[in-house]
Amino acid sequence: MKVLIVDDELDVEQLYRQRFRKEIKSGLLELMFAFSATDAMSLLEELAPMDVILVLSDINMPGLTGFDLLKFTKEKYPHLNVVMVSAYGDAENMNKASSLGASGFLVKPIDFSILKEKIFTG
């Protein structure tokens, strides 16, 4: 299973790789990273997007936001699940995410047990 993680903070790569170390090592999970919404868009276009089961995207990023990426992804690849991540779990962000088709919303710092459940049990 491939999961694409999108965040403008470079540190997230190390964090996710640590938290999913076992799953990556056993070949259960493949993590890909993009550090802007535009990079994520080109990555999705390059890959066979069918391989990606989940996009996990930060909302606040310089340039295009996570919401722009969410709109793009749901238009082009409606089957792809997108979960939004934000430091702010306010109602406005949450409502916007769900109205644009996000399949979930996680507040930072991420609870990895919840995330693992989302990834591995759908």
Ligand SMILES: [Mg+2]
């Ligand atoms: Mg950010």
